[in-house]
Amino acid sequence: MEDLELEDSIQRMKNVVEDGEKNILKYFDRINDKLFNFNNVLIAGYFALSKITDSISSFYILIPITNMCFLFYIEYKMMEKSRFEAKLMKKSQNDVANYHKMISKANYYSLLAIISTVLVTVVFLWNLIIKR
Numbered sequence: 075m076e077d078l079e080l081e082d083s084i085q086r087m088k089n090v091v092e093d094g095e096k097n098i099l100k101y102f103d104r105i106n107d108k109l110f111n112f113n114n115v116l117i118a119g120y121f122a123l124s125k126i127t128d129s130i131s132s133f134y135i136l137i138p139i140t141n142m143c144f145l146f147y148i149e150y151k152m153m154e155k156s157r158f159e160a161k162l163m164k165k166s167q168n169d170v171a172n173y174h175k176m177i178s179k180a181n182y183y184s185l186l187a188i189i190s191t192v193l194v195t196v197v198f199l200w201n202l203i204i205k206r
Contacts, residue, residue: 095177099152102184106148109191113142116194123201130201141187141194148183155180 116138124132155176162170 098181099155099177102181103152106145106152106184106187109187110142110145113138113145113191113194116191116198117142119198119202123198127201134197134201137197138194141190144190145187148180148187151180151183 117135120135120138124130124134158165158169158173158176162173165173
């Protein structure tokens, strides 16, 4: 009876770990959606700022556009991860082992996207407040 309870506990823990991985990706995906929307606002802000103030070059618009390209890259990586998951049963054991590395990289890229968007925002605010 104790062995059955132990196996049941282990299975529940495995399910919790699996749900935790799914939730991490779900929340990073939601954050990435919000970053995309905010980045679009920043692009509009950079355009407006370059037209309002002569001391700010129009080339500053390349900053949020570069960030947007990075966000597109992250979305591509997430799509590749989902494509891999769709064919998971047909993958080799080695490929499945690499799957966890793929998830870690996706999370790492999402964290970098948060940091890069914060930096783009800081540059925008600096230009808005200091150079004005």
